[in-house]
Amino acid sequence: MYDYLLQRYGDRAAFWGTALWYGVLLTLVVLSFVAPAGEFRYGDI
Amino acid sequence: MxxxxxxWVMGLILVPLLYWVVPERFRSPLLVAITLAVLAFFSPVSAILLCCATIFAWIAYRFFAENGWAIAACASVQAVPLVYFKATQQFQGFGAPDLIIAIGLSYYALRAIHYTLEAYKGGLPQHGPIDVVNYMLFLPTLLAGPIHRFPQFHQDQQRRRWNSAxxxxxxxxxxYGYxxxxxxxxxxxxxxxIGHINDHMVEGSRSALYLTMIAKGLNGYFQFAGYSDVAIGFARLLGFRIMENFNWPLVRRNVQEFWSAWHISLTSWCREYVYVPVFSLTRARWLGIISAMMVLGLWHEFTARYLVWGIYNGAGIVAWHQWRRLAGERIDAAIVDNSLAVRIWTAISILLTMHFVFIGFTLVQNETLTGGLGFLSALLGLA
Known part of the structure; x- marks a missing residue:
């Protein structure tokens, strides 16, 4: 992710873009754990 | 678990922390001790089986590596607990005595067989018994694979050092895994x-069944790919680069490509240790493919539904090879200069492959084969 953004948009955009991307993912993961609707069901794998 | x-989440934080803090010579023993403690707590029978498999694997390598029959016998013995547990797990809760679940057995049994067979083939680097213990009792791959291979693991272990990247x-x-x-x-x-399907669609309608099939297929992929990501990520935190398990399987153009990209560590195991020997002995490619896919199916569970699922996918691969020989290559050659036609043909191929695989999944997503066939009949409007 970082390398891709670095090549296309430069150092600063790569840093903030990556931070934003990971921030969004991490927020969604945490919300999935704590949200009432997100009661976990172990999938049938 | x-x-x-x-x-497990606590373990992901604490184990790498401890692992890199202790002196280098204590790192592997620490990891082995944690693995054993985890197994002994959650599944003592599995801890015992894993120790036996590890000792037996080393004995096979040390004393029988030159003798093909002895190695075959050792590999068969390694498979016995796996076969036993897979064959009896279906009776749980149906009057048979409760069986103790052997956590991770499906994965470490195949690792032990791989190690034993490679001992005979000469595919193992020089190593000692502690290396086998470290390989077999590797915590990140304990729960859900991948079925990583000894040579790569050994190489990583030799080169292991702190690497921030x-x-x-x-x-x-x-x-990504979580x-x-x-x-x-x-x-x-x-x-x-699935909530939307249940709340807003007519129960049992063909459109609801179709979307349920798609949802369950996608769920299976993301769950399992996520588990593999967690295992691979955990291993990297400890300085090991274990093999990948999925490579965009849902955008593959045919069933052969799909099975080269789905659960790669298992499919490559079946290719190396089932397909290749059967093909070498019989020179019948179709038999090798069907045998490998049957083993792949039965590895999940010793039931009729998984047997049929394996044969279904094997037959799909055989049929694809025939199709390619009869018409596929000619179609590819005819449209190669037309990029739009190539894109449309690729999209159709991906959709067909995905539906073929998801239809196969419905056979094993129900409790019984009859249930799976009933679902399929209803989906196709035959019921």
Whole structure:
């Protein structure tokens, strides 16, 4: 992710873009754990 | 025990921390001790079986590596607990005595067989018994694979040192893994998608059954790919680069490509240790493919539904080879200069492959083969 953004948009955009991307993912993961609707069901794998 | 459990998440934080803090010579013993402690707590029978498998694997390598029959016997003995547990797990709760679940057996049994067979083939580097213990009792791959191979593991172990780039990659993979399991599979697919089907569609209608099939297929992929990401990420936090398990399987153009990209560590195991020997002995490619896919199916569970599922996928691969020989190559050659035609043909191929595979999954997503066939009949309007 970082390398891709670095090549296309430069150092600063790569840093903030990556931070934003990971921030969004991490927020969604945490919300999935704590949200009432997100009661976990172990999938049938 | 699931990777979503609190104890596993705590382990992901504490184990790498401890691992890199202790002196180098204590790192592997620490990891082995944690693995044994975890197994002994959650599944004592599995801890005993794993220790036996490890000792037996070393004996096979040390004393019988030159003798093909002895190695075959050793590999068969390694398979006995796996076959026993797979054959009896279906009777749980149906009057048979409760069986103790052997956590991780499906994976470490195949690792032990791989190690034993490679001992005979000469595919193992020089190593000692402690290396086998470290390989067999490797915590990150204990729960859900991948079925990584000894030579790569041994190489990583020799070169192991703190690598911040690898550690960072590990954290990234963990995040992707948990995102796939927790958000995409559990929330988006199970809560929203399946919830929408249940709340707004006529129960038992063909459109509801079709969307359920798609949802369950996607759920299976994201759950399992997520578990593999967590294992791979965990291993990278410890300085090991274990093999990948999925490579975009749902955008493959045919069933052969799909099975080269889905659960790669298992499919490559079946190719190396089932397909190749059967093909070498019989020179019948179709028999090798069907045999490998049957083993792949029965590895999940010793039941009729998984046997049929394996044969179904094997027959699909054989049919694809025939199709390619009879017409596929000519179609590819005819449209090669037309990029639009290539794109349309690729899209059709991907959709067909995905539906073929998802239809196969319905056979094993129900409790019995009859249930799976009933679902399929209803889906196709035959019931």
């Amino acid at each position: 699931s990777v979503l459990s609190l104890i 690898l550690f960072s990659e590990g954290l990234e993979r963990l995040l 995102f796939k399991i927790a958000f995409i599979a559990n929330v988006m697919i199970n809560e929203w998608f």
